[in-house]
Amino acid sequence: MNEPVRKRADEVVGVTSLYTEHQEWSTNLGDKTIHAKRMPGTFRTIKYFTESIWLFFFVGAYLRWDGKQAMMLDVNHRQFNFFNITILPQDIWMVSLLLLILAMTLFAVTSVASRVFCGYFCFQTAWVDLFTWVEEKIEGQPNQRHKLDAAPWTANKIGKKTVKHVIWLLISLLTGISATVWFEDAYQYWHDLMHFNLTIIEFSTLALFTLGTYGLAGFLREQTCLWLCPYARIQAVMADSQTILPAYDIARGEPRGKLRRGAPATDATQGDCIDCFQCVQVCPTGVDIRDGQQLGCITCGLCLDACDSIMDKLGRPRGLIRYASLDELEGRPVKKVYQHPRTFVYLTILLVALGGIVWGMTHLGSLKLRVDPERQPLYVRMSDGSIQNKYTFKVLNKTDHDVYVEVSAQFGIKDQKLIGNEQPKLLTHGRSTAFTIFVKAPEENILSETTKIEFHVSNTADPSMAAEYTSKFSAPKR
Amino acid sequence: MSDNHNSAGGVPTTGHIWDDDLADFTNQPPKWWMLGLTASAIWVVVYWLMYPAIPLAINGTYFKGFGLPGSGQWTAIKELAEDQAVLDEVRKPYEDKLKDMTPAAILADTNLSEYVARSGKVLFSDNCAGCHGQNGVGTFQTGKFAEREKGYMAPILNDDDWLFGGEINTIHETIMGGRQGMMTPHKDMLSEKQIDDVTLYVKAMSEQGKDKADADASVAAGKQVFAESDCTACHGADAKGMPAMGSANLTDKIWRFDGSIEGIKQTITYGVNAGDNARVAVMPNFTEGGKLSAVEMKKLAVYVYKFGGGTPEAAPAAEAAPAAAN
Numbered sequence: 001m002n003e004p005v006r007k008r009a010d011e012v013v014g015v016t017s018l019y020t021e022h023q024e025w026s027t028n029l030g031d032k033t034i035h036a037k038r039m040p041g042t043f044r045t046i047k048y049f050t051e052s053i054w055l056f057f058f059v060g061a062y063l064r065w066d067g068k069q070a071m072m073l074d075v076n077h078r079q080f081n082f083f084n085i086t087i088l089p090q091d092i093w094m095v096s097l098l099l100l101i102l103a104m105t106l107f108a109v110t111s112v113a114s115r116v117f118c119g120y121f122c123f124q125t126a127w128v129d130l131f132t133w134v135e136e137k138i139e140g141q142p143n144q145r146h147k148l149d150a151a152p153w154t155a156n157k158i159g160k161k162t163v164k165h166v167i168w169l170l171i172s173l174l175t176g177i178s179a180t181v182w183f184e185d186a187y188q189y190w191h192d193l194m195h196f197n198l199t200i201i202e203f204s205t206l207a208l209f210t211l212g213t214y215g216l217a218g219f220l221r222e223q224t225c226l227w228l229c230p231y232a233r234i235q236a237v238m239a240d241s242q243t244i245l246p247a248y249d250i251a252r253g254e255p256r257g258k259l260r261r262g263a264p265a266t267d268a269t270q271g272d273c274i275d276c277f278q279c280v281q282v283c284p285t286g287v288d289i290r291d292g293q294q295l296g297c298i299t300c301g302l303c304l305d306a307c308d309s310i311m312d313k314l315g316r317p318r319g320l321i322r323y324a325s326l327d328e329l330e331g332r333p334v335k336k337v338y339q340h341p342r343t344f345v346y347l348t349i350l351l352v353a354l355g356g357i358v359w360g361m362t363h364l365g366s367l368k369l370r371v372d373p374e375r376q377p378l379y380v381r382m383s384d385g386s387i388q389n390k391y392t393f394k395v396l397n398k399t400d401h402d403v404y405v406e407v408s409a410q411f412g413i414k415d416q417k418l419i420g421n422e423q424p425k426l427l428t429h430g431r432s433t434a435f436t437i438f439v440k441a442p443e444e445n446i447l448s449e450t451t452k453i454e455f456h457v458s459n460t461a462d463p464s465m466a467a468e469y470t471s472k473f474s475a476p477k478r
Numbered sequence: 479m480s481d482n483h484n485s486a487g488g489v490p491t492t493g494h495i496w497d498d499d500l501a502d503f504t505n506q507p508p509k510w511w512m513l514g515l516t517a518s519a520i521w522v523v524v525y526w527l528m529y530p531a532i533p534l535a536i537n538g539t540y541f542k543g544f545g546l547p548g549s550g551q552w553t554a555i556k557e558l559a560e561d562q563a564v565l566d567e568v569r570k571p572y573e574d575k576l577k578d579m580t581p582a583a584i585l586a587d588t589n590l591s592e593y594v595a596r597s598g599k600v601l602f603s604d605n606c607a608g609c610h611g612q613n614g615v616g617t618f619q620t621g622k623f624a625e626r627e628k629g630y631m632a633p634i635l636n637d638d639d640w641l642f643g644g645e646i647n648t649i650h651e652t653i654m655g656g657r658q659g660m661m662t663p664h665k666d667m668l669s670e671k672q673i674d675d676v677t678l679y680v681k682a683m684s685e686q687g688k689d690k691a692d693a694d695a696s697v698a699a700g701k702q703v704f705a706e707s708d709c710t711a712c713h714g715a716d717a718k719g720m721p722a723m724g725s726a727n728l729t730d731k732i733w734r735f736d737g738s739i740e741g742i743k744q745t746i747t748y749g750v751n752a753g754d755n756a757r758v759a760v761m762p763n764f765t766e767g768g769k770l771s772a773v774e775m776k777k778l779a780v781y782v783y784k785f786g787g788g789t790p791e792a793a794p795a796a797e798a799a800p801a802a803a804n
Contacts, residue, residue, distance in 0.1 A: 377615040380786060383639035383730035390636075390786050419786075426588070434592055438786050 028296060030223040033149065034286040035142035036132065039278075041305025050120040051129060058174065061181040073183050079430070085361070086430075088398060090368055094360040097353045104350035106231075110238040111343045113323070114245035118231065119300030124224050127175070127217035128284065131168055138164045142281065168218045169210070176209035222285035226296055233295075241326040242340050245299050248273075248290040248321050249329060256290075259314075272320050278310055279303035279321060289321055367405070367427075368396040369467035371455050378474040381443075387475045388419075388440040395435075395457055395467070397427035403465070405457040412453035412473050413441035424460045439473060446475040573773065581650045581779040591780055598781025601774055605764070606782075610635050614785050626744060626755045629736030636785045639732035643721040644789035650779035652761060653770075657724060659759030661712070663749035668707060675700035676709070677743045680728050683717055684737065688729045734759070 028034075038044070063070035065083045072081045080087040080095075087094065109116045118125060138160050139145045151157055180202060181189050192198050198206065216224055225232055239245065253273035273290065280288050282303055287296035289303045307321040328334045337343070374390035382388050397403060404424035409416070419438040427433045439453065451473040458466035491501040506512070530553065572593050576584060585591050603612065611617045614635030621628025638644060641659070642652055664673060679700025682691035691697060704710070704717070712725040719727040726734050735745055735757055748755040764770045770778070782788070 374613075376613045377636055380634070380636040381731060382637050382787075383727065383732050385731040388637075388786055435588070436784065436786075 043301030051126040061186040100353040108346035115299040118298035172213035278306040282306040367467040396432040410454040414445040416441040598777040638787040641724040656763030657761035661750035676703040
């Protein structure tokens with residue numbers, strides 16, 4: 001995909017063409033700051049909308065529900081709170097499904113329309129967009145910025161740079177605070193912050209996020225996408241010839257050439273590309289889309305806006321750079337979206353994972369029971385000859401109030417007797433309570449070495465709140 | 479990539495040439511890298527002064543006197559003590575309560591008895607498991623070296639059969655004061671035949687229950703020996719034993735030493751703690767010499783009780799039927 005579009009006919013065959021390729025290939029190592037031009041257009045507007053999803057990141061943690069923070073990843077207390085749902089570590093498997101859903105969404109979208117996430121939703125893209133917007137407001141358009149960068153350190157330059165960096169740092173600080181408040185009570189955090197009363201962990205988290213944001217969005221920028229981000233690498237295996245992505249229509253554009261004054265509007269010897277470099281100038285990662293799809297392209301569509309505006313001025317049809325698949329560009333029959341098996345595989349996995357979460361959320365239950373049979377000894381012979389087993393019960397009370405439960409058993413041995421369940425057991429809320437239950441059974445009724453036994457715990461006040469656990473009753477060899 | 483950077487640009491090479499035309503430029507390493515290296519070198523010295531590094535230094539291994547933060551302060555053992563102090567702080571509310579509570583009161587408190595059971599497990603492994611087996615399952619010796627040693631080294635603690643009583647306070651007393659088993663050897667008092675007969679009778683009582691054994695004609699001879707010799711003096715006329723003296727209940731399914739015919743005969747012939755070839759049954763005193771603290775012994779009592787064999791305090795004496803048979 002990285003092969004340059006222009007190949008001189010006489011060199012295509014020779015091995016020396018490799019050197020030509022190498023010369024044409026420039027690598028963005030970040031030695032020159034890219035100051036991308038901001039042009040209005042369809043995709044620019046879409047990008048503003050999609051990026052504003054991140055506003056929720058700044059305000060979401062302040063929502064209250066029932067006097068508590070509505071959404072909190074309460075790591076300190078080992079629980080996640082979402083409105084009136086509390087997810088304890090025992091239900092954390094759902095988080096892995098959530099991650100699977102996110103991954104599959106990413107895969108499915110990428111297989112259809114390439115790096116949509118990179119171009120429109122990624123925090124790196126969004127924050128860099130915000131930072132460069134600030135930069136533009138203070139330092140002016142890209143050419144002015146280039147000039148300012150090269151200019152000597154005058155008071156004017158120092159002033160502009162200072163204002164810019166202060167604003168950047170403030171945004172970074174707010175980002176750091178916003179990232180932290182999802183993990184603990186937001187208002188309490190602000191209170192502690194204002195009194196310089198943060199714990200060392202809170203402070204280092206804040207510092208890490210603040211400096212991270214400042215460095216990544218302010219300085220590293222597109223270098224993050226090019227050299228740090230693993231997703232840029234993964235995307236290659238998810239896009240294929242059916243995937244639509246911002247692409248330059250070689251057949252229509254080449255041979256490119258500068259617009260000559262007085263030349264006929266439709267010059268048969270020239271393609272539609274007038275080599276105006278607008279597509280390069282607007283690109284946030286500084287790539288030339290006319291070189292074909294490449295690692296640096298985050299498929300944000302800003303070059304489409306740029307090219308379309310030029311085509312409009314020239315009176316030529318839009319879409320010299322457009323969302324197109326490789327099939328379309330190379331003249332192969334274009335398949336429909338639903339003729340893409342891979343997307344359906346991704347979607348199926350996504351739906352299964354989603355189903356799992358829905359099941360999990362509706363089956364959270366209020367009690368969780370776990371019964372561990374004693375392993376040493378497996379059984380004890382009592383003085384009357386009966387066999388006794390010992391079980392450690394661990395009952396997790398997921399509700400927000402203490403309850404009493406009674407313990408009973410099903411199956412097991414005929415005439416078995418439970419010992420230790422005479423009194424209802426108190427379960428403290430939000431915690432796992434442990435207690436011991438013995439089961440004693442006459443030896444003559446025991447038919448095999450292990451017998452299935454099912455334990456039940458149920459709330460004394462509300463029997464519908466119950467949990468069961470299947471364990472086994474052990475006895476000497478028959 | 480390489481074309482854009484490090485072009486020869488007048489930089490001299492090291493003068494060493496490999497493979498005809500390969501040479502090293504004498505370019506400086508990046509500035510940030512050199513700064514990092516220098517900072518690390520300085521830090522090594524600071525670190526060396528702050529932390530133990532000189533084994534020969536008198537009065538600790540520090541270089542003291544620079545007043546650097548932390549210098550002369552840190553030791554591994556101090557850090558351990560700090561960590562332990564944190565743990566002690568967590569345990570303190572429980573431990574404080576335990577000091578003034580009786581074992582019975584601890585047992586009645588659900589939370590506290592769970593806490594005690596956990597620390598009791600460690601104490602038990604350290605002090606009791608050697609004889610009673612891990613988790614009180616008993617240690618059955620195979621008698622590989624001496625026949626008289628075949629059998630349980632110490633009573634199984636999981637079952638509900640107790641020689642001296644399974645009430646929480648009795649268990650506590652046993653741990654505090656120790657116990658000494660005793661049984662007269664009968665090798666000089668009874669004939670070989672009489673010992674065989676009474677062995678069969680005792681075995682029958684355990685297997686069939688006393689009433690059935692009494693009615694069983696095949697063990698009648700043994701029954702007579704049991705009634706007429708000194709057996710009932712300790713084990714009682716009902717053969718259920720007497721917790722006050724620690725004699726075993728012979729009518730239940732539990733055997734203190736070994737329930738096989740040979741094992742029972744061995745016990746009857748040579749007795750317990752009575753000289754040559756006798757069974758050995760000694761529970762040490764854990765108060766003596768401060769082997770265990772008062773709180774530790776309370777914890778152990780509760781822990782052992784919770785194995786599942788403990789006898790509720792209120793139970794009538796007749797039903798409490800302690801004694802591990804023979």
